[in-house]
Amino acid sequence: MSKVAVVYWSGTGNTEAMAMAVAEGAKGKGAEVSVITAAEFSPEQVGEYSAIAFGCPSMGSEQLEESEFEPMFTACEGRLSGKNIALFGSYGWGDGEWMRSWESRCNDDGANLACESVICNEAPDDDALAACRELGASLA
């Protein structure tokens, strides 16, 4: 059975709602799923999972959230080469620049982006939640 981690940070609940849908999609395909906040996840855990979905909204100025998510993700980067991962997150007024930067960072790390990233404006609507479920299913 595949083991999938959904690792996320969310300040106002939008990316958290996406994370729950990602988990639902992976569970629907029979994966064993752990939903873990950025503060609870450490790089040593990367090797325990066959795939990881990372979720973080656009914060700062088109950046990852800097106090919990960014340090956690930076610490994981050396272990992402060849790893199946996928990215998701919510944004407000931007054009998704934070996600494009994040994707190229993951490519530089040698990670395998297993499916297209899912971004949505503020709270996820039904289409965004369906895309999140598909993202989860693709990692299972």
Ligand SMILES: Cc1cc2nc3c(=O)[nH]c(=O)nc-3n(C[C@H](O)[C@H](O)[C@H](O)COP(=O)(O)O)c2cc1C
């Ligand atoms: C401090 C702060 C900085 C933000 N910076 C950006 C930004 O640079 N670009 C953007 O599109 N949205 C930005 N946002 C909007 C959030 O990405 C958006 O509200 C998102 O839905 C929050 O997700 P969450 O509910 O998971 O925390 C910012 C929000 C806050 C509170």
